Structures are given as structure tokens and as C-alpha cells.
Amino acid sequence: MEEEREKERGIMGHDREDPGQQMSFIRGTDLFGYVGIEAVLDQMRRKTMKSGFEFNIMVVGQSGLGKSTLVNTLFKSKVSRKSCTPNYEEKICKTVKLHSVSHMIEEKGVKMKLTVIDTPGFGDQINNENCWEPIVKYINEQYEKYLREELHVNRKRRIPDSRVHCCIYFLPATGHRLRPIDVEFMKRLGKIVSIVPVIAKADTLTIEERQEFKERIRQDLASNGICIYPQKEYDEDQEEHALNEKIRESIPFAVVGTDKEHQVNGNKVLGRKTKWGIIEVENVAHCEFSHLRDLLVRSHLQDLKEVTHNIHYETYRVRRLNESNVDFSVLGLTPWLLENGTADQSESQL
Ligand SMILES: Nc1nc2c(ncn2[C@@H]2O[C@H](COP(=O)(O)OP(=O)(O)O)[C@@H](O)[C@H]2O)c(=O)[nH]1
Ligand SMILES: [Mg+2]
Incomplete structure (x- = not known):
């Protein structure tokens, strides 16, 4: 019931598997005014235009x-x-x-x-x-x-x-x-x-x-x-x-x-x-x-x-x-770093 009511208010999606980390979604229509999140698309566009791909x-x-x-x-x-x-x-x-x-x-x-x-x-x-x-x-x-x-x-x-x-x-x-x-x-x-x-x-x-x-x-x-x-x-x-x-x-x-x-x-x-x-x-x-x-x-x-x-x-x-x-020494790395995931931070390139 409580969940239903939350949904009606536009707050939903609590992550029940991980009680320490709560996440709620607020629908755009429930915002009190314009925040400007959509402008991120323009930001991405401008960055891509500048750097190319x-x-x-x-x-x-x-x-x-x-x-x-x-x-x-x-x-x-x-x-x-x-x-x-x-x-x-x-x-x-x-x-x-x-x-x-x-x-x-x-x-x-x-x-x-x-x-x-x-x-x-x-x-x-x-x-x-x-x-x-x-x-x-x-x-x-x-x-x-x-x-x-x-x-x-x-x-x-x-x-x-x-x-x-x-x-x-x-x-x-x-x-x-x-x-x-x-x-x-x-x-x-x-x-x-x-x-x-x-x-x-x-x-x-x-x-x-x-x-x-x-x-x-x-x-x-x-x-x-x-x-x-x-x-x-x-x-x-x-x-x-x-x-x-x-x-x-x-x-x-x-x-x-x-x-x-x-x-x-x-x-x-x-x-x-x-x-x-x-x-x-x-x-x-x-x-x-x-x-x-x-x-x-x-x-x-x-x-x-x-x-x-x-x-x-x-x-x-x-x-x-x-x-x-892989010759880690050439890269200035030790395999230990790799095992611990430190070097595993690949970003998706444009
Ligand atoms: N009939 C026909 N001829 C084509 C077509 N595309 C290319 N050609 C001709 O095929 C020949 C070889 O083309 P090219 O693009 O150099 O082939 P490549 O060696 O695979 O790079 C040229 O004389 C082209 O004008 C096609 O779609 N249809
Ligand atoms: Mg050719």
C-alpha cells in the first residue's frame, strides 16, 4: 500500500536489495519548476562538436x-x-x-x-x-x-x-x-x-x-x-x-x-x-x-x-x-595494481 502511495506521489524504485543505498525517481512532471537537466544534451553536443570523433x-x-x-x-x-x-x-x-x-x-x-x-x-x-x-x-x-x-x-x-x-x-x-x-x-x-x-x-x-x-x-x-x-x-x-x-x-x-x-x-x-x-x-x-x-x-x-x-x-x-x-614494467605498473582493479578505469571514448 505504502509503495502504491509512493508511486502516486511520483517517488518510487527503492532498491530493496541494498537498504544502505536508497534511490528514488522523481518524474519530471513532479518537479516544482524547471531544473534544466535536459541541457546536458546541449553540453554533450557542444563537447562532441569541439573535439570531434x-x-x-x-x-x-x-x-x-x-x-x-x-x-x-x-x-x-x-x-x-x-x-x-x-x-x-x-x-x-x-x-x-x-x-x-x-x-x-x-x-x-x-x-x-x-x-x-x-x-x-x-x-x-x-x-x-x-x-x-x-x-x-x-x-x-x-x-x-x-x-x-x-x-x-x-x-x-x-x-x-x-x-x-x-x-x-x-x-x-x-x-x-x-x-x-x-x-x-x-x-x-x-x-x-x-x-x-x-x-x-x-x-x-x-x-x-x-x-x-x-x-x-x-x-x-x-x-x-x-x-x-x-x-x-x-x-x-x-x-x-x-x-x-x-x-x-x-x-x-x-x-x-x-x-x-x-x-x-x-x-x-x-x-x-x-x-x-x-x-x-x-x-x-x-x-x-x-x-x-x-x-x-x-x-x-x-x-x-x-x-x-x-x-x-x-x-x-x-x-x-x-x-x-603484458610487459607491465614497460608501463610502469605491477600486476598487483591490475589485480586490484586500479588500472581498470577505462572510459568509453567518444
Ligand atoms: N556495375 C558496377 N560497377 C561498379 C560498382 N562500383 C564500382 N564499380 C566499378 O568497378 C571498378 C572497380 O571499382 P573499385 O571501387 O576500384 O573496386 P575495388 O578494387 O574493390 O576498390 C570500377 O571501374 C568501378 O567504376 C557497382 O556498384 N556496379
Ligand atoms: Mg580499392
Whole structure:
């Protein structure tokens, strides 16, 4: 009864498990006047605008699948060099080489340091055995760098974040099923990074072919136990679950990239000329490029960063600290400090 009355007065939620620590929630409507809590959003906004944020995206797939073109289309700027550029990626690499380029992108005062990590040579050989190894190594090296900065006695106020927040995996538009290399790559990498698979150059398939291909890919992903982003286990609430279910049902997005604009009904649109007419890249009736952009930039960018920090990096951190062969003396630490949690004060970086 008393609880009921408290609820009516707007005071509720006493933590009964810990009587020493009482917590009560007062609904905004029950405040006597304006306090100004909501202004924290403006404060966060101002801080983010001042400092900017980092976003690191990796593209993986055979040469010529349109990786560079797609990233340029996503950010509407030349953030990745295309293979037709002389002296670059022209010849097929014998081994997988990782190559990262950073750009500052600014929109309405918000600054983003975008780093695109390209993986030329992946899947280009006749024998592609272990071609994911340099990629796994690179991803882990970035976690290691971050860990070392975090464990340092004199930590930087803001640790530079070179961790891969998202790996876009390009599937060739064969219309068949996942190939062994796709299964092997995604199985391994899905455990250490957020993978978003896409069907590249989707304009080479008909709408029906795309649908069937997508369905077969989803079956193969499930039957091989491959974890791709967004993972069910990390949905935080009902609302997020509903939104992510829709995404999971339509993954992998069938995308088309371009660096050309065409005139359609008097408007300039990003598109590709095909024998069937102009494919409008940003038109959802033509391809799923917009869904991919919405996911990566407009709805899930912050979530990709959080999943990287809270899940993938955390898994790496726990494993490394358990191995106990981090050279603590170099960091000016003793393992004792770690056991007592003193060094475990990682902040979520923007
Ligand atoms: N049909 C088609 N061609 C594309 C598409 N995206 C890129 N291309 C073309 O494919 C070639 C290779 O593109 P590029 O982005 O350099 O591929 P990368 O090697 O994977 O980075 C270029 O001639 C592009 O114009 C697409 O969505 N559809
Ligand atoms: Mg390229």
C-alpha cells in the first residue's frame, strides 16, 4: 500500500536489495519548476562538436568489387582511392597488404576523423589459404595499442582510437551461395570485429536474383554460426530489438556505388548507367545503398563504436590481462595494481 502511495506521489524504485543505498525517481512532471537537466544534451553536443570523433571503417573483398567506389559514395567524397588510379592497386598484390587513409570530414560543425582501412590482395590468389591472417593481426594490434595506452600510468586524456569499428565484407554478386573463403573469413572475424556483409555491384543481378541470393546467404550465415552486426545478444531493449530485427531480416544489403551524377526527371542523382537504364544509387526501389548508409552513419555509428569498445575490445582486454604477459614494467605498473582493479578505469571514448 505504502509503495502504491509512493508511486502516486511520483517517488518510487527503492532498491530493496541494498537498504544502505536508497534511490528514488522523481518524474519530471513532479518537479516544482524547471531544473534544466535536459541541457546536458546541449553540453554533450557542444563537447562532441569541439573535439570531434573518430570512426574507422575497414573494407574487405576481392579487387574490383567496388569497395573504394562504395566508401566514396557513402561519404560523398574521395576518401578511398579507386583501383584505376595509376600506380596503385593496378597489379594484384601477392599478399594481403593493409593500407589506411584518414580524412577529416565536417558537416554542420560536426567533425569526424574517418579512417578507411583497405585490404588489397584479399581473395585475389588461387590459393587464398590464411589470407585473413594479416587482417586479424591488424585488428588485434589496434586493440593492443589501445590497451597499452589505457594501462599507462600517465594516461592520455583522450586515447587515440585506431580500433576498427566496422568491417564491410564485400560478397561478389554470383547469385549462388557463400564461398568457403567467405565462410572462413566471417567465422573468424565475426568474433573480433563488427562485420557488415554486402552484395557488391548489385546492379548486375535482377531484383529476383538478389532476393534469392540474399535468402541463401542468410541461410548459410545461420548454418555456419557466423556472427554479423547487429548481433541479437547485444540488443539493449525492445525498441532496439525491433529496429535491429528489421535490419537482420534484410541483410546483406545489395548495394551499388558510383562516382557519377546523372540527370533524372530534371534532378541530378547519383547513379550508374546500365543497359536497363539508370540505377539510382540512393533510390530504395533500385538498390539498398541507402539502408547501408543509414545503418553505418545515420542510426548505428555510435552503437558500432560502443560494441567495439564494450564487446570486442573488452574480450581482447580480458584475454590479454589473463594471459598476464603484458610487459607491465614497460608501463610502469605491477600486476598487483591490475589485480586490484586500479588500472581498470577505462572510459568509453567518444
Ligand atoms: N556495375 C558496377 N560497377 C561498379 C560498382 N562500383 C564500382 N564499380 C566499378 O568497378 C571498378 C572497380 O571499382 P573499385 O571501387 O576500384 O573496386 P575495388 O578494387 O574493390 O576498390 C570500377 O571501374 C568501378 O567504376 C557497382 O556498384 N556496379
Ligand atoms: Mg580499392
